[in-house]
Amino acid sequence: xxxxxxxxxxxxxxxxxxxxxxxxxxxxxxxxxxxxxxxxxxxxxxxxxxxxxxxxxxxxxxxxxxxxxxxxxxxxxxxxxxxxxxxxxxxxxxxxxxxxxxxxxxxxxxxxxxxxxxxxxxxxxxxxxxxxxxxxxxxxxxxxxxxxxxxxxxxxxxxxxxxxxxxxxxxxxxxxxxxxxxxxxxxxxxxxxxxxxxxxxxxxxxxxxxxxxxxxxxxxxxxxxxxxxxxxxxxxxxxxxxxxxxxxxxxxxxxxxxxxxxxxxxxxxxxxxxxxxxxxxxxxxxxxxxxxxxxxxxxxxxxxxxxxxxxxxxxxxxxxxxxxxxxxx
Numbered sequence: 547x548x549x550x551x552x553x554x555x556x557x558x559x560x561x562x563x564x565x566x567x568x569x570x571x572x573x574x575x576x577x578x579x580x581x582x583x584x585x586x587x588x589x590x591x592x593x594x595x596x597x598x599x600x601x602x603x604x605x606x607x608x609x610x611x612x613x614x615x616x617x618x619x620x621x622x623x624x625x626x627x628x629x630x631x632x633x634x635x636x637x638x639x640x641x642x643x644x645x646x647x648x649x650x651x652x653x654x655x656x657x658x659x660x661x662x663x664x665x666x667x668x669x670x671x672x673x674x675x676x677x678x679x680x681x682x683x684x685x686x687x688x689x690x691x692x693x694x695x696x697x698x699x700x701x702x703x704x705x706x707x708x709x710x711x712x713x714x715x716x717x718x719x720x721x722x723x724x725x726x727x728x729x730x731x732x733x734x735x736x737x738x739x740x741x742x743x744x745x746x747x748x749x750x751x752x753x754x755x756x757x758x759x760x761x762x763x764x765x766x767x768x769x770x771x772x773x774x775x776x777x778x779x780x781x782x783x784x785x786x787x788x789x790x791x792x793x794x795x796x797x798x799x800x801x802x803x804x805x806x807x808x809x810x811x812x813x814x815x816x817x818x819x820x821x822x823x824x825x826x827x828x829x830x831x832x833x834x835x836x837x838x839x840x841x842x843x844x845x846x847x848x849x850x851x852x853x854x855x856x857x858x859x860x861x862x863x864x865x866x867x868x869x870x871x872x873x874x875x
Contacts, residue, residue, distance in 0.1 A: 615828020618802030635692030668789025725851025741790035
């Protein structure tokens with residue numbers, strides 16, 4: 547059994563345990579009789595809470611985390627930058643812009659339209675990045691273009707928020723920007739899962755190219771790698787995964803940045819073998835973070851994006867410190 551397969555099995559077992567806890571635990575504690583009713587009578591109230599509310603939310607947050615982890619691994623491999631994440635190229639910001647515009651225009655009354663708007667915004671960013679990558683060969687140039695795109699989308703979202711005449715719409719936009727999986731259902735899972743599957747296919751197709759990129763652009767090109775196709779496939783994978791995550795849960799940072807770092811040592815930095823473990827690690831991180839956010843005793847439930855930033859920044863600082871020590875050695 548290879549190290550990557552063993553790592554994926556361990557992460558899978560941890561995810562199963564985290565999902566079980568996320569389903570069984572919540573703000574309202576169940577009695578033994580209520581758990582018995584939930585497992586024995588699918589039409590009972592406890593069963594409705596466990597399988598239609600908690601389970602749907604847990605699976606949704608798992609898929610969102612997996613999408614962010616996969617996108618982060620692809621971005622770090624493509625840009626050869628350990629600080630790259632799904633937001634560095636502006637995909638998250640443009641997805642949020644699409645959702646914010648739909649909310650302010652009253653599209654919330656049409657089921658699924660906000661999600662489609664977020665996916666459309668992310669797809670637009672992906673298309674612009676693919677076009678830009680054909681003219682900007684250097685990773686640094688593409689990063690700068692992405693930063694500019696992210697800044698523009700962020701400013702446009704702020705403008706929409708500022709000019710919105712409805713306080714309710716402003717509150718909805720702010721909630722979206724903070725990131726949350728509250729009140730998510732199996733319908734939301736159905737929204738994000740197909741996009742993640744397609745993104746995973748493109749990520750796998752670009753995996754060997756990402757591995758060859760560790761030789762540098764010239765070395766990879768001299769070995770016969772089609773750089774244009776690699777960039778297109780990698781950007782499609784990252785844009786689809788990030789857009790699906792934003793569509794389902796709003797803007798959630800840090801997961802795509804940290805998940806690849808948690809598993810990088812186990813796969814020895816292999817840009818291809820890190821894809822699946824990164825997706826699993828991202829899903830595990832977000833399931834645990836959502837469970838902790840739900841169980842934290844506060845008057846209002848903490849937004850998931852805020853919670854991941856609060857617990858994620860110190861964790862990433864620790865990872866960076868350990869990496870710096872290894873570099874010095």
